[in-house]
Amino acid sequence: MPVPAATRRYLRKMLRGTLGLAIGAATAFAEVFYVLFGGLALALPALRQTVFDGARALSEVERRRLEKYLGAENATDYTGRRAMTYLVPRCVVGLLSAGIFVLILLGAGSGLIIGYQLLDGRSPGGGAPAGWYDPVTTALFGVLLIFLSVQGLIGIATLDRKLARHFLGPSKQEQLRRRVSELATSRAEVVEAVNDERRRIERDLHDGVQQRLVALGMLLGRARRTGDPDHASDLLRQAHEESQRALNDLREVSWRVYPIALDTDGLHPALEALAERSGIPVHLRVDLPERPSAAIETVAYFVASEAVTNTIKHAAATRIDIEAERDGDSVRVRITDDGTGGARESGGGLSGLARRVAAADGEFTVDSPLGGPTVVTAVLPCG
Known part of the structure; x- marks a missing residue:
C-alpha cells in the first residue's frame, strides 16, 4: 500500500529537523568553549572586535542551520555583540539537545539488550525466567520513553527557533526591506495575472464565439442567395442552432470572466454552479461560517474553477473533491482529483493561479505525484 504524499512530506520534514538538531548539538560544544574563552578575552579591549567577529561567524552557522533544517529564517544584519549574547543561551540549548540524543542512544541500546533477553526467555536485567507481564511492561516503558524523547526534541527545536528569532531576528530596516520586496513582487504578479486573464479571454472569444458567429453569417x-425555399428553410434552421451554440459559448466566456453568482450569493452558490457545469462528478464541501471579502471569494473561486478545468482537460479523472473552509484567519481551498497526476505548479494554468494567489498574499501548493492523486491548495488571508 503506497504511503500518502502528506505522510511522506511529514516524515521528510521530521527527519530533516532531527538532523538539524543533531548538527546543533555538535556545534554546541565548540560554542561552549568559545563563550568561555571569548568571555575572558573581552576583558582585553584589543581583542573585543576579534571576539565579536568570531561570534558572528558561529552565529551565521547557526542561522544557516536553522534556515536549512528547521525552516526558520532570520536576518543577517545583526551585530557581533548581539551574536555573542546569542551564543550564551544557544550553547546551553545545544547541550540539552546533545543530552537528549545521548539518552535516545542509551535507550535504543538498552532496548536491544532487553529485547534479546526476552527472546531468550529471560526477564530483563536478570537470569530469572521471563513472565507474561515482562514484554507488556517493557513495551509500555518503551512507548513512554519514545514519547518523551520526541517531545524533548520538539521542545528543543521550538526553543532553538525562538532564541534565534529573539537575538537574530530582523531589524526594522530589514523588515521594511522585505516588505518592499514582497510588494514589488506582488505588484509584478498582479500585472502578469491580469495579462494572462486578458489573453485567455481573447483566446476564448477568438476560438469559440467568433468562429460561431462567422459560421452563423x-x-x-x-x-439569402438560395432560390430554393426548402433549402433556405434548412439553412435558417442551421443558423438558428448555430446562434444558440454561439450564445452558450458567450455565456461560458462571461461565466469564466466573472460569475455573477459571486456578487449576488457568495462563494458557496458559485462553487455549486461550477460543480453542476462540470463534466466530471464534483463533490463539494464548504464550511465558511462568515462570508469572506469579495476579493478573497473571487480568488478562491477562480482557483477552484481553473483546477477543475485542468483536471477535465488533462487528468483523466473520475472524481473531483472541492473543499473550502475557514482556517483561523485564512480561507483554505483544496481541490483533489483521482487522475493520473504529474501536474506542475509551473504549468500554464497553474502558474497563473499561483500568481493570482500570491497577489492576494496567499500560499499556493500543488502536490501531484505520478499516478495521482493531485491536490491543489490555496490558503488566502482574510485580514
Missing part, C-alpha cells in the same frame, strides 16, 4: 448568407 455564412449560413445566413447562403440562405
